Amino acid sequence: MKIRSMELRNYRNYEALSLSLDEDINVFLGQNAQGKTNVLEAVYYSALARSHRTSVDGELIRWEEPKGFLSLVFERIGVENTLEFHFERGKRRRIMYNGQPIRTKELIGAINVVLFSPEDLFLIKGAPAGRRRFLDMEISQADPAYFHDLAVYTRVITQRNTLLKRIREHQAQRSMLDLWDEQLAPLAARIVKKRQKAVGLLNEIADRMQRKISGEREELSLVYELHGMEEGTVTEELSSWYNQRLRESQEKDIIRGATGVGPHRDDLAFFVNGMDLRSYGSQGQQRTGALALKLSELAFFKEETGEYPVLLLDDVMSELDRGRREKLLDFIREEHIQTLITATDEAYFPEKEFGHIYHVKAGTVEAG
Amino acid sequence: MQYIAPLAKLIEHFRALPGIGPKSAVRLAYHVLDMDAEKAKALAGAIMEAKEKIGFCTTCFNLSDRNPCEICASEKRDHTTICVVEQPQDVAAMERMHDYHGVYHVLHGALSPLEGIGPEKLRIRELLVRLQSSDVKEIIMATNPNVEGEATAMYIARLLKPMGLRVTRIAHGLPVGGDLEYADEVTLAKAMENRVEL
Ligand SMILES: [Zn+2]
Numbered sequence: 001m002k003i004r005s006m007e008l009r010n011y012r013n014y015e016a017l018s019l020s021l022d023e024d025i026n027v028f029l030g031q032n033a034q035g036k037t038n039v040l041e042a043v044y045y046s047a048l049a050r051s052h053r054t055s056v057d058g059e060l061i062r063w064e065e066p067k068g069f070l071s072l073v074f075e076r077i078g079v080e081n082t083l084e085f086h087f088e089r090g091k092r093r094r095i096m097y098n099g100q101p102i103r104t105k106e107l108i109g110a111i112n113v114v115l116f117s118p119e120d121l122f123l124i125k126g127a128p129a130g131r132r133r134f135l136d137m138e139i140s141q142a143d144p145a146y147f148h149d150l151a152v153y154t155r156v157i158t159q160r161n162t163l164l165k166r167i168r169e170h171q172a173q174r175s176m177l178d179l180w181d182e183q184l185a186p187l188a189a190r191i192v193k194k195r196q197k198a199v200g201l202l203n204e205i206a207d208r209m210q211r212k213i214s215g216e217r218e219e220l221s222l223v224y225e226l227h228g229m230e231e232g233t234v235t236e237e238l239s240s241w242y243n244q245r246l247r248e249s250q251e252k253d254i255i256r257g258a259t260g261v262g263p264h265r266d267d268l269a270f271f272v273n274g275m276d277l278r279s280y281g282s283q284g285q286q287r288t289g290a291l292a293l294k295l296s297e298l299a300f301f302k303e304e305t306g307e308y309p310v311l312l313l314d315d316v317m318s319e320l321d322r323g324r325r326e327k328l329l330d331f332i333r334e335e336h337i338q339t340l341i342t343a344t345d346e347a348y349f350p351e352k353e354f355g356h357i358y359h360v361k362a363g364t365v366e367a368g
Numbered sequence: 369m370q371y372i373a374p375l376a377k378l379i380e381h382f383r384a385l386p387g388i389g390p391k392s393a394v395r396l397a398y399h400v401l402d403m404d405a406e407k408a409k410a411l412a413g414a415i416m417e418a419k420e421k422i423g424f425c426t427t428c429f430n431l432s433d434r435n436p437c438e439i440c441a442s443e444k445r446d447h448t449t450i451c452v453v454e455q456p457q458d459v460a461a462m463e464r465m466h467d468y469h470g471v472y473h474v475l476h477g478a479l480s481p482l483e484g485i486g487p488e489k490l491r492i493r494e495l496l497v498r499l500q501s502s503d504v505k506e507i508i509m510a511t512n513p514n515v516e517g518e519a520t521a522m523y524i525a526r527l528l529k530p531m532g533l534r535v536t537r538i539a540h541g542l543p544v545g546g547d548l549e550y551a552d553e554v555t556l557a558k559a560m561e562n563r564v565e566l
Contacts, residue, residue: 090389090391105552106552144552145557152515155514155515156515158482159480159481159482159515159516159519160481162481162482163481166481166486171486172481172486176479176481176486176487176523178522179479179518179519179522179523180515180519182522183515183518183519
C-alpha cells in the first residue's frame, strides 16, 4: 500500500500542511521539536487510531485551537481511498472513510504501518511487556478480531484482579472467581493460538533476514514462551489447560492480588545460533536481531495482506551503524517499500540516493 | 465568569446528570430561564410526579406507577417464564419487540468487582425468593453480552440449575436483515461461535 498525500490542519504544530508523498523513500530533515515526527505520528495515527506518543487526542490539536484535522489519501490494491479524522476539544474524534463515518474497529486494518524507533532497538533486551506489545500490535493490524479479543481479555483480567484483592480483604467470596476464569480461559487460548501462529510465520522470515544482515553467519529463531509451560508442550486443549491452571493458581493469585497465568505473562524468546539473545547477546547482536525482526514484520504484513505496509523510521538511522543502515536501505529499495524517515543529520542522506528530501522547520515543510 | 446564585445552582444540577457536559449544562439552564413560567412549572411538576408516583414493582423490580406492575399483574402473560435483565430500559426494549409474553426480573446492574458490585448489590436474593413461591419453568438470561453481563448470567445460572429450572441465555450474533458480507469480523466470529444445529 502507498500513501499518496496527506493534509494536516491545526494538527500539532502545523497550521496547514498539504503534502504529496513519494512512493519510495521520503526523508524529513530538521532540528528537534520542529515537527518532523508529527508527520510520522499522523500516519501512525491513521493506521491504529492512536498515537505512539500520547493517549490524549486533545494533544493532537494545535495549541489554543478548538479543532484539528488530519486526512490521508492512500492506495490499497490499486484502489484509492480517503481517510479523515476530525478532532474537537472536549468531544470524541470522528473518523470518515471515503466520506462515510466509521467506528474505530472498522478502521483497524485499513492502513498498515510498521514503526521503527530507537526504543525498538531495546526490544530484545527490554522487559517482556515490550515484546508482547510488539506481537499484539502486529497481529491486531492484520486481524481485527484479535484486537477485540485482547480488549475483552484485558477487561476480564482487570475485573479478576480486583476481585482477587477483594477476596484477600474478605469482601468477596472465592467461588466468584470461576465466573471470570471461565471467560478468561477460552479468550487466553484464542489469543495464544494467534500469537503462536504469528511467531511461527515470523520465525521463518526473521531467520532469512538475520542471515542476510549477518552475511550468513547467524541464524535466528523465535520461540513463543507460554508462561507456566516451561517444559514440553500442551497436549490437551489449550482452553481446558488454562482452566486447570487458573484454578490451581487461585490461592497464590489471591495472595498476590494478580493473575499469574495467561498471555499477559508470556514472552517471545530470540535465539541466535542457539544462544538466548535476551540475556547473552552482545549489544550489536541484539540490534541486528531487532532490525531482523522489524524487517520480518514488513514481510509478515505482505504475507497476511498481500502488500507491504508503510514503514516509518523515526530517528532510528543515527542509532544504526553504517553496515546495518545499508542493509536496511537495500531492503527498502529492493522491495519498493514506501518509507518515511525522520533525521536531524543530512550526512546520512546524500541527495542523489534520496530523491525526496523535505526540510522541516517550525511547522513548515519544504521539498528539498 | 461568575453566575448569579440560582443560575449557578441550576447549572450544577444539570451537570450532575449523565451525559451532560459543562457546556450543555449552561445551555440547558439558560433555556429553562427563557421558558414561560407555565412551562417551567410543568417541567418541575413532571419531575416531581415521576419521582413520587414511580417506584419499583416489588415482584420484578421494574419501574412502575403501581404495585405489582402492569406486566406482573397481567393474566395474559406467561408467569412460568422469567426474563432476567440488567436495567428497566432493557424491559422497555424487550417490550417494543411485542414477541415476548413472559414476565421479567430486573437486577439493577451486573456483577463488577471494579465498581464494587457483588451479588448482594443486585436483586438476586429477591429473584430466589420469587422462585420459591411460583411455578416458574424457564429463566432467560438477557444480561448484556459483555464480560460483566456474562459473569452475571453464569452466576445466576449456577444458583438456579440445582433447583431443576431450565436456564437459557439469549444468543448474540448477526443482526437480522443484514448481509453477511457487511458484518464486522468480531460479530461474525461471535455468530460462528454460537452457531446452532439445523
Ligand atoms: Zn413487576
